Amino acid sequence: MTTFDLADVRRFTADLEARMNQCDHGEGMECANLDGTLRHYAELCCEFCRQVRQWGRAIFYGQAAFDPEVEKLWLSEGIELYRRACDLWVYGQEMQGECFVLENGAALGSALWRLDRMLAYWVSPKPATAPLARHGVATTEEDN
16 A cells, blocks of 8 residues: 555455455355465455554554544454454364364464454554754854
8 A cells, every 4th residue: 555545445445345345155266275374364454554554654654544444344343353363263263173283373372362362452643743852952152
């Protein structure tokens, strides 16, 4: 994404939703088995976190304006992604046996932890402000 305006973020979240739905319905090769689905959701969680961080940086650097509707969309989509990925992770844990380990369960667990921290400690981004002088500015030779 480049502008992080409402239309841009809507396109991203609609694509994310479509990719979740596609995987949930067993479409595509990346979700052909449970381990592949776990990996796919881990990638979606990481991509979501990466885009939210870029949005926050763009606002901080003054490259994008803060829009509360965009923030609301990020939060609602993040919560939905987290809910669906958690359900999948729990299902993956239930399917593992003593002799069978789903390798991508740990990747999804890690991605979920990062997504949870992002959502639980959400802070609305703000533009940077110039630092103020720590000492009074000297105006004459005597002030030094």
